[in-house]
Amino acid sequence: MKKIHLLLVKAFIRPFFVTFFIVMFILLMLFLFKYVDDLIGKGFEWYVILELMYYASAANVSMALPLSILLSSIMTFGTLGENYELVAIKSAGVSLQKAMMPLLVLIIFLAISSFLFSEYMLPKANLKFGSLLWDIRNKKLSFLIKEGVFNNSIPGYSIRVDKKGSDGISLHNVMIYDHTSNNGIAKIIIAKSGKMSKNDDYLLLTLHDGVRYEESNGKSSSYNPRQELTRMRFKETDQKFDISSFKMNRTDEEGFRGNTQMLNLKGLTKKKDSLTRELDSVNKFAALNLSSYYKQNNYTKGYTKVKIKAKKIEGTVLNTIPKAQRLTVLQNALDQANSILQTTSGRLQDHADRVRNIIKVEIEFQKKFTLAASCLLLFFIGAPLGAIIRKGGLGLPVVMAIVFFLFYHIIATVSEKSATQGSLTPFFGMWLAFIILSPLGAFLTYKATVDSALFDVNYFKQLIINFFKKNKSKVSAEKV
Numbered sequence: 449m450k451k452i453h454l455l456l457v458k459a460f461i462r463p464f465f466v467t468f469f470i471v472m473f474i475l476l477m478l479f480l481f482k483y484v485d486d487l488i489g490k491g492f493e494w495y496v497i498l499e500l501m502y503y504a505s506a507a508n509v510s511m512a513l514p515l516s517i518l519l520s521s522i523m524t525f526g527t528l529g530e531n532y533e534l535v536a537i538k539s540a541g542v543s544l545q546k547a548m549m550p551l552l553v554l555i556i557f558l559a560i561s562s563f564l565f566s567e568y569m570l571p572k573a574n575l576k577f578g579s580l581l582w583d584i585r586n587k588k589l590s591f592l593i594k595e596g597v598f599n600n601s602i603p604g605y606s607i608r609v610d611k612k613g614s615d616g617i618s619l620h621n622v623m624i625y626d627h628t629s630n631n632g633i634a635k636i637i638i639a640k641s642g643k644m645s646k647n648d649d650y651l652l653l654t655l656h657d658g659v660r661y662e663e664s665n666g667k668s669s670s671y672n673p674r675q676e677l678t679r680m681r682f683k684e685t686d687q688k689f690d691i692s693s694f695k696m697n698r699t700d701e702e703g704f705r706g707n708t709q710m711l712n713l714k715g716l717t718k719k720k721d722s723l724t725r726e727l728d729s730v731n732k733f734a735a736l737n738l739s740s741y742y743k744q745n746n747y748t749k750g751y752t753k754v755k756i757k758a759k760k761i762e763g764t765v766l767n768t769i770p771k772a773q774r775l776t777v778l779q780n781a782l783d784q785a786n787s788i789l790q791t792t793s794g795r796l797q798d799h800a801d802r803v804r805n806i807i808k809v810e811i812e813f814q815k816k817f818t819l820a821a822s823c824l825l826l827f828f829i830g831a832p833l834g835a836i837i838r839k840g841g842l843g844l845p846v847v848m849a850i851v852f853f854l855f856y857h858i859i860a861t862v863s864e865k866s867a868t869q870g871s872l873t874p875f876f877g878m879w880l881a882f883i884i885l886s887p888l889g890a891f892l893t894y895k896a897t898v899d900s901a902l903f904d905v906n907y908f909k910q911l912i913i914n915f916f917k918k919n920k921s922k923v924s925a926e927k928v
Contacts, residue, residue: 506573525834
């Protein structure tokens with residue numbers, strides 16, 4: 449490898465890693481802001497949140513990798529142009545295409561790596577992320593006793609404590625309402641003090657110097673409006689509560705394995721085939737079911753040689769029906785039409801859902817390739833753009849990179865939504881951004897190769913002046 453090539457690779461790798469980790473950090477912060485309500489107040493250990501962020505970072509690669517390639521390529525060639533190193537390279541007989549060649553090889557390697565990542569690692573990461581997020585969302589808020597507030601977290605109980613000790617275990621002036629009885633009357637326990645201890649499954653309150661109140665119906669088996677109140681004093685008693693529902697239980701991952709985002713190319717192909725067969729069977733069953741409503745008297749077809757001319761009906765069909773039977777025929781036809789409408793309305797929604805599932809599978813299939821293609825596309829936009837603007841650092845290159853990436857991301861998002869809704873085919877919807885921006889990459893590469901400014905103001909100004917001069921000369925010639 450030539451020293452120039454080694455210089456370009458070193459100049460590219462440093463900003464690439466820096467921008468990649470910065471973008472990943474920003475995306476992870478946005479992820480935490482999005483799911484903060486599901487994480488706060490549930491008593492998760494730090495490693496559970498770290499594990500969730502680790503799996504979520506795999507899904508952010510599809511946005512962080514193209515943006516970091518675009519930004520680092522603009523910064524690399526912008527710095528070379530700003531320091532006149534790019535001019536020195538060209539004066540040494542090395543064209544821009546040859547200078548980009550080692551970086552192009554590196555980008556191709558990154559594109560292939562991104563395809564392998566989306567094929568083998570991303571489905572597993574999405575599976576882990578989906579199952580863990582499901583468990584986190586279904587976990588109850590952690591049991592926490594606050595001073596002066598009734599806590600209703602435990603089903604059937606309401607607990608209030610006036611004051612807690614500095615050790616977090618001692619309790620003062622405890623009141624417990626027990627609603628677990630079948631008669632609908634709550635039992636009340638009041639104690640002056642107590643201590644709290646718990647494990648993963650149970651909470652144990654040891655209460656001291658208290659009273660227990662219980663209300664019950666009268667002893668008479670017949671209706672008796674009077675009730676009995678039982679009061680029991682105690683020096684010490686234990687109250688046990690089941691808090692196993694507050695513990696996060698891990699769900700079996702096999703239940704999520706059939707989701708579209710958790711499949712590789714082989715799995716997506718199988719799922720598409722199975723969904724297509726199901727759709728065909730649904731269509732055949734619907735056609736067979738609806739055909740029973742349309743009756744045709746053709747029982748003698750093929751069994752008789754009698755030839756009868758087709759009867760020509762003039763006017764409406766009702767003219768062939770006797771007047772006495774017309775009302776009955778119309779009512780039967782209306783009932784049959786309502787039955788067809790009720791039968792087909794549910795099947796149409798089922799048909800639309802199955803078609804939408806097939807479209808999602810096809811979109812996910814194309815996503816495996818668009819990530820690699822976006823890396824190549826944004827490199828061919830960023831590298832010549834950096835050579836044209838000739839500015840390095842984190843100023844203008846960052847602005848230009850964000851503008852072009854937002855343009856690419858908006859087109860990709862809108863086209864994907866259109867493909868999901870059926871307005872575009874899945875293939876065209878996923879590759880629309882690549883198709884639109886490819887001419888832009890070729891245009892920028894041409895401009896950087898011929899050392900031309902991106903937009904030559906003087907050229908366009910002179911073009912406009914010449915246009916008006918020609919029009920003025922034509923008008924003067926016509927007057928003469």
